[in-house]
Amino acid sequence: MYSLELSLRYSPFPIAIQKKEFEDVxxxxxxIKxxxxxPLETSNLVELRCDKVQDKLIAVRAQEIISVQIYEKSSVAGGAKRPGFSLDID
Structure with missing residues (x-):
């Protein structure tokens, strides 16, 4: 299962969907890219559908998306860090 995660402007929480095939995601x-x-004047509405939760539909304006990432959802749970970038400050 592959996850596609969007970060939105002015929102602290990402939006994510899951797809079974890498080609789809x-x-x-x-x-989305x-x-x-x-241009901002012709901003599109992006609609997303999740394979894992069949009734999950998301629509968001493209101009509100500030980042998008793909990662493979592993079945191993544990103390693993969340995908993405992190800043280690000692």
Whole structure:
């Protein structure tokens, strides 16, 4: 299972969906990247559907997306860090 996670402007919590196939999540990732590059005047609405939770539908304006990432959802639970970037300050 692959997860696609969006970070939104002015929102501390990300939005995520899961897809079974990497090709599906990669295609959506590319569509979102292209939408993010559009001029602000022609901002698109991005609709997402989750494979894991069948009734989960998300619609968000592309201009509100500030980052998008893909990661493989492993079945191993534990003390692993969450995917993404982290800042280690000692």
């Amino acid at each position: 990669k295609r959506i990732y590319e569509e 292209n939408s993010m590059n559009e």
